[in-house]
Amino acid sequence: MSFPSLTIVEGPDGSGKSTLVARLAESYGATVVHHGPYKGEKNIAWRYLESFGNETGHVILDRSWLSEPIYRRALRERDRIASWERRLLTRAALAFTPVVVLALPSYDVCEANCRARDKDAYLLKDNRLRTVYAGYLDMMPLLRASVDVPMTFVRYDYKLHNIDDITRWIDPRRRKLNPGPGIGNWSPGRIILMVGERPGTSARTPNDPHLPFVGWGGVVPWFAELFENWRLNELDFYWVNAFDRNDVETPGDFVRELRPRAVVALGQVARAWCDRHGVERRVVPHPQFWRRFHYREPSTSYPLFKTITTVMRDVA
Numbered sequence: 001m002s003f004p005s006l007t008i009v010e011g012p013d014g015s016g017k018s019t020l021v022a023r024l025a026e027s028y029g030a031t032v033v034h035h036g037p038y039k040g041e042k043n044i045a046w047r048y049l050e051s052f053g054n055e056t057g058h059v060i061l062d063r064s065w066l067s068e069p070i071y072r073r074a075l076r077e078r079d080r081i082a083s084w085e086r087r088l089l090t091r092a093a094l095a096f097t098p099v100v101v102l103a104l105p106s107y108d109v110c111e112a113n114c115r116a117r118d119k120d121a122y123l124l125k126d127n128r129l130r131t132v133y134a135g136y137l138d139m140m141p142l143l144r145a146s147v148d149v150p151m152t153f154v155r156y157d158y159k160l161h162n163i164d165d166i167t168r169w170i171d172p173r174r175r176k177l178n179p180g181p182g183i184g185n186w187s188p189g190r191i192i193l194m195v196g197e198r199p200g201t202s203a204r205t206p207n208d209p210h211l212p213f214v215g216w217g218g219v220v221p222w223f224a225e226l227f228e229n230w231r232l233n234e235l236d237f238y239w240v241n242a243f244d245r246n247d248v249e250t251p252g253d254f255v256r257e258l259r260p261r262a263v264v265a266l267g268q269v270a271r272a273w274c275d276r277h278g279v280e281r282r283v284v285p286h287p288q289f290w291r292r293f294h295y296r297e298p299s300t301s302y303p304l305f306k307t308i309t310t311v312m313r314d315v316a
Contacts (some may be wrong), residue, residue, distance in 0.1 A: 003097070004096040005096065005177070006099075008061045008098055008100045008127075008151070009060060009103065010064065010066055010136070012021070012104070012110050013114055013123055013132065014113030015109075015158075019158070020064045020101065020156060020158070023163045027081065028057075029058065030059060031057065031058070034063070035047065042053065044068070044080045045086075045088070045218070049214065050063075058146050066100065069135060074132045085216075092214045093151070095178050096184035097175045097176070099153065099173050099174050101153070101156055101166060101170065103271045104133075104137075104155055105158060105238065110133060134150070153173075154169045154170060154173060162178075164294060180238070180240070181254060182241075183214065183238070185237065187235070188259045191258070194238070194239045194260060195263060196242065198245065199211070199215070210244070213241075226299055235303060238260065242272075243273075244271055250273070255277065255279050262282060262311040263279050263282065264282050265283045265284070267283075267288075268283075268291065269286075283305075284304045284307055
C-alpha cells in the first residue's frame with residue numbers, strides 16, 4: 001500500500017483547531033478525517049486506524065487517539081482505548097511520517113472562545129476545560145521526548161502565528177518518507193527490523209489497511225501488551241511480514257536501504273524469508289507458539305526479550 005503523509009491536529013476546545021484544520025487542508029490539498037466523540041461506541045481504536053487506509057497524498061486527522069486520555073480525565077469517563085491499542089495506533093501511524101500540530105493558545109483565549117459558543121458551555125463546568133488544557137500541556141514534553149508519544153510536533157498559537165508559519169515548520173520536522181513495505185519507524189541504520197509471517201485474514205471494515213503487526217485478533221494484542229510491559233519505544237522498530245494477505249512474498253530489496261542494526265525473525269516462515277533474501281537474522285519462536293505453550297512463564301522468559309535487550313545494550 002502507499003503511505004501518504006499524515007498530519008494530526010490536536011488541541012483543547014476553543015483553541016482554533018477547527019479553523020487550522022480547514023486552512024491546512026486547503027494549503028496541502030489534503031483529505032480531512034474528523035474524529036469523535038463516538039459516544040456509546042465500542043472499538044474506538046478501530047475508528048482511528050481505518051482513517052489511515054485507502055488514501056493517497058496527504059491526510060489530516062482532526063483529533064486522534066492522543067486526546068482520548070485527556071478527555072477521559074476531564075469528563076470522568078472510562079478509558080476507551082487500552083495502552084496496547086495506543087501502541088498499535090502509534091506503530092501504524094509512524095509508517096505515515098506523522099507530525100502533530102498542537103493548537104494551544106493561552107487558557108484565557110480558549111475559555112473566552114468556549115464562552116462565546118453555547119455548545120461548549122458544558123466544558124466550563126467543574127473545571128473540565130481547565131483539566132483538558134492541563135492535559136495538553138502535559139502532552140508537550142512527551143512529544144518532545146518522543147518516548148510515550150514518538151512523533152514530532154509543532155505548537156500553534158493563532159494569536160501569534162499564521163498558516164504560512166505552520167506549513168513552513170511542518171515539513172522539515174517530518175521524518176523521512178517510508179519507502180518500504182512495512183510500518184513503524186523508517187530510520188536507516190538505527191532500528192531493529194521485526195519480520196513476521198503474514199497478516200491475519202479477517203477484515204474488520206472495507207477500509208482495513210491490513211498493516212503488519214496491527215490488529216485486534218489472534219496473537220497481536222498479546223504481542224503488543226508484551227512490548228507495552230517491556231516499555232519498548234516504537235521508534236526503535238520497523239515491522240514487515242514475509243507474505244501479504246494474498247500470500248504474495250514481500251520483496252527483500254528494502255533491507256539494504258534500511259540497514260537495520262539487527263533483524264529478528266519471528267518463527268520459521270520469517271527465518272526462511274530472511275535466508276532466501278540473504279538477510280542475516282536472529283530467530284526466536286513465533287509469538288503464537290510462545291503464547292500457547294509458555295503462557296504460565298514470565299513474559300521476560302520469551303527469548304525475544306533477551307534478543308532485543310542484547311541488541312540495544314550492544315548498540316548503546
